Amino acid sequence: MEERSVGMEIKKQTAIRSMKYEEFKNNDYLEEMVRELNRNGAGVIVGAVDDLLNWGRSNSIWSLTFGTSCCAIEFMALGAARYDMARFGFEVTRNSPRQADMIMVLGTITYRMAPVLKRLYDQMAEPKYVIAVGGCTISGGPFLKSYHVVNGVDKIIPVDVYIPGCPPRPEAFYYGMMQLQRKMKVEKYLGGVNRKEKEPEEEK
Amino acid sequence: MELKDKIKAIIPQAVFSETGELVVTLLPDDFRRVAETLRHDKEEPMDYLRDIVGMDWGDALGALYYLESTVTYRRITLKTSTADREQPFLPSVCDLWKTAEIKEREVYDFFGIRFLNNPDMRRIYLREDWKGYPLRKDYDMDSNPLDLDNEVNSDTTEEYYLNSDGTIKGHENTVFDRDAFVVNIGPQHPSTHGVLRMRVSLQGETICKVDPILGYIHRGIEKLNEGLTYPQTLAFTDRLDYLSAHQNRHALCMCIEKAAGIEISERAQYIRTIMDELQRIDSHLLFYSCLVMDMGGLTPFFYGFREREMILDIFEGTTGGRLIQNYNMIGGVQADLHPDFQKKVKAFIKHLRSVIKDYHDIFTGNVIATTRLKGVGVLSREDVISLGATGGTGRASGWANDVRKHHPYALYDKVDFREITYTEGDSFARYMVRMDEIMESCKIIEQLIDNIPEGEYRVKTKAIIKLPEGVFSSSVETSRGEFCVVLESHGDKYPYRLHYRSTGLPLVHAMDTACRGTKIADLIAIGGTLDFVIPDIDR
Numbered sequence: 201m202e203e204r205s206v207g208m209e210i211k212k213q214t215a216i217r218s219m220k221y222e223e224f225k226n227n228d229y230l231e232e233m234v235r236e237l238n239r240n241g242a243g244v245i246v247g248a249v250d251d252l253l254n255w256g257r258s259n260s261i262w263s264l265t266f267g268t269s270c271c272a273i274e275f276m277a278l279g280a281a282r283y284d285m286a287r288f289g290f291e292v293t294r295n296s297p298r299q300a301d302m303i304m305v306l307g308t309i310t311y312r313m314a315p316v317l318k319r320l321y322d323q324m325a326e327p328k329y330v331i332a333v334g335g336c337t338i339s340g341g342p343f344l345k346s347y348h349v350v351n352g353v354d355k356i357i358p359v360d361v362y363i364p365g366c367p368p369r370p371e372a373f374y375y376g377m378m379q380l381q382r383k384m385k386v387e388k389y390l391g392g393v394n395r396k397e398k399e400p401e402e403e404k
Numbered sequence: 405m406e407l408k409d410k411i412k413a414i415i416p417q418a419v420f421s422e423t424g425e426l427v428v429t430l431l432p433d434d435f436r437r438v439a440e441t442l443r444h445d446k447e448e449p450m451d452y453l454r455d456i457v458g459m460d461w462g463d464a465l466g467a468l469y470y471l472e473s474t475v476t477y478r479r480i481t482l483k484t485s486t487a488d489r490e491q492p493f494l495p496s497v498c499d500l501w502k503t504a505e506i507k508e509r510e511v512y513d514f515f516g517i518r519f520l521n522n523p524d525m526r527r528i529y530l531r532e533d534w535k536g537y538p539l540r541k542d543y544d545m546d547s548n549p550l551d552l553d554n555e556v557n558s559d560t561t562e563e564y565y566l567n568s569d570g571t572i573k574g575h576e577n578t579v580f581d582r583d584a585f586v587v588n589i590g591p592q593h594p595s596t597h598g599v600l601r602m603r604v605s606l607q608g609e610t611i612c613k614v615d616p617i618l619g620y621i622h623r624g625i626e627k628l629n630e631g632l633t634y635p636q637t638l639a640f641t642d643r644l645d646y647l648s649a650h651q652n653r654h655a656l657c658m659c660i661e662k663a664a665g666i667e668i669s670e671r672a673q674y675i676r677t678i679m680d681e682l683q684r685i686d687s688h689l690l691f692y693s694c695l696v697m698d699m700g701g702l703t704p705f706f707y708g709f710r711e712r713e714m715i716l717d718i719f720e721g722t723t724g725g726r727l728i729q730n731y732n733m734i735g736g737v738q739a740d741l742h743p744d745f746q747k748k749v750k751a752f753i754k755h756l757r758s759v760i761k762d763y764h765d766i767f768t769g770n771v772i773a774t775t776r777l778k779g780v781g782v783l784s785r786e787d788v789i790s791l792g793a794t795g796g797t798g799r800a801s802g803w804a805n806d807v808r809k810h811h812p813y814a815l816y817d818k819v820d821f822r823e824i825t826y827t828e829g830d831s832f833a834r835y836m837v838r839m840d841e842i843m844e845s846c847k848i849i850e851q852l853i854d855n856i857p858e859g860e861y862r863v864k865t866k867a868i869i870k871l872p873e874g875v876f877s878s879s880v881e882t883s884r885g886e887f888c889v890v891l892e893s894h895g896d897k898y899p900y901r902l903h904y905r906s907t908g909l910p911l912v913h914a915m916d917t918a919c920r921g922t923k924i925a926d927l928i929a930i931g932g933t934l935d936f937v938i939p940d941i942d943r
């Protein structure tokens with residue numbers, strides 16, 4: 201954090217506003233997940249292999265580009281040199297759902313788009329994750345009352361991480377994306393996260 | 405001769421309303437006659453149809469037509485309506501202005517007005533099985549719940565025409581016939597700059613027809629506006645074309661200020677002009693990055709973003725926002741300039757001038773780039789005018805259409821800059837217009853940056869803003885063309901109707917004309933040089 205030497209008042213405010221470093225690791229939801237995994241127990245070998253796999257998995261997350269509006273432009277900035285998300289294991293984005301590990305929903309989802317999003321999600325291979333970026337995908341955001349906007353993508357697909365903002369700052373993107381990495385690290389890859397596919401729906 | 409007198413000479417009973425701006429009200433048949441005469445006028449053809457704005461006045465459904473002459477740049481607004489709410493019909497003008505083809509579809513989609521003799525009366529933004537017309541005042545907002553079934557697009561469309569005995573008949577037109585080879589592109593495709601979807605029919609590798617399908621990001625902004633107070637409506641403008649955020653908002657603020665009679669300070673005018681130009685550079689840098697990336701070059705993408713981040717830093721210092729700044733306000737701007745603003749802007753322009761050569765070295769002269777862009781996707785001057793394709797696209801075909809020059813606002817009549825035009829009309833010319841405009845924007849900023857006068861950045865306005873009755877409009881030159889705000893007020897603190905002229909809709913419409921006869925591999929490059937942003941089209 202940049203230190204500003206401009207009197208007490210401003211300093212005080214920064215202290216309240218910014219999040220303490222330790223708190224970034226503090227996440228009840230993830231801890232609960234770890235506790236549950238520990239309760240069920242894991243074999244020494246399986247557990248070690250799991251750790252290795254998860255380490256690899258969480259550091260090479262390829263995301264499907266699904267940018268519909270403003271938030272997507274900020275995501276592009278993430279790909280460019282200044283923010284460079286490849287540093288954290290998000291090496292490339294993919295344009296095919298078959299090659300993607302997660303889908304970042306960037307921007308408003310409208311009624312016309314909803315079936316397309318659902319279909320792309322269904323086409324992805326397990327294990328798959330969803331990050332909802334921006335007010336629009338979380339709740340409809342500024343367009344909440346519109347006749348054509350889905351009020352939250354979690355009505356269509358399950359969401360793992362929400363990143364609020366309109367648009368979120370690149371730093372917020374990172375925080376959200378790293379939360380997903382943390383989540384992946386504590387999962388049980390062998391016999392855990394690979395959900396069984398439901399009976400395939402009839403192709404229309 | 406005054407335009408008013410001209411219309412009076414054709415139709416003596418035309419009504420001229422002067423609450424707000426001049427609007428000429430005509431009966432549908434008279435309207436058609438006036439339109440024809442104005443369009444074919446020898447000295448001053450009204451050959452640019454700026455926009456068609458559908459309206460629901462309760463007792464009547466109708467539309468406003470905004471016309472401009474490309475010779476004298478004079479403007480006129482015509483209005484026509486029909487009282488039939490069950491089966492509303494109006495005459496089409498798509499034989500006079502090609503852009504009406506798609507704009508009339510928009511009016512049909514939102515208001516249910518059918519246009520006689522328009523060959524394509526499909527919905528454009530909403531699903532084909534959508535019930536009702538959302539921008540009508542009596543539309544039930546819950547009548548169309550979320551439907552997760554995949555949508556089926558029909559290959560046929562309706563056309564209506566007037567029979568000789570006065571009855572209205574319809575017949576079916578085909579969009580794609582049974583043996584056409586149709587390829588679907590989008591809506592989830594990284595090179596369509598958003599969520600554009602196109603159906604393209606091919607003959608071998610050659611494109612026969614492009615049929616854009618829009619609405620994948622239609623957010624219903626115009627309807628939402630009707631329930632918001634004027635200061636609240638501002639927020640949506642930034643989210644239309646987010647690469648013209650300042651300029652869009654500038655247009656709406658100008659329109660409201662004009663209607664309410666608010667005079668803004670000289671300082672605010674300076675700030676707005678400089679911000680508009682920074683935004684234009686920002687957008688053109690992104691244009692460069694994306695175009696080159698679409699064509700397979702990755703390095704220039706990093707160049708463009710490197711300089712763009714510097715602009716975003718400047719924005720952030722003053723406005724607090726990077727991409728979406730919410731900076732213009734009714735009566736001025738939100739906050740005063742950051743103390744470092746001038747220093748940073750000057751440093752940035754100096755830096756940009758020193759690196760722009762690299763941009764040209766790596767791409768402009770490149771043999772692959774020139775072969776893929778030169779002579780490809782040609783639009784003639786007549787095409788762009790008839791299609792209403794404004795901005796860089798129009799100027800690349802020799803149509804001098806810069807709003808900043810011909811209808812100056814803010815400080816544009818006080819600064820010296822060149823309106824860039826090319827005559828080739830191909831992809832390369834469209835690319836060059838934008839690259840040259842970056843330099844012109846730098847010039848404008850340099851003339852202003854040292855002379856920002858002292859004063860307040862925002863004049864006090866009333867807490868609740870009510871506008872007088874009437875129709876008001878304003879237009880600005882955004883990064884990609886003419887953006888226009890049309891506001892009808894009934895004297896409330898809410899707008900009765902607030903419409904935005906999409907800069908991108910005519911550009912997407914132009915895809916068909918530009919792509920026919922070219923190879924499918926050029927489609928993305930042509931689309932890239934037309935430079936549209938989809939949320940601005942879908943609104």
Ligand code: SF4
Binds near residue numbers: 307342643
């Ligand atoms: S959350 Fe805001 S920035 Fe993101 S898509 Fe929605 S309106 Fe745009």
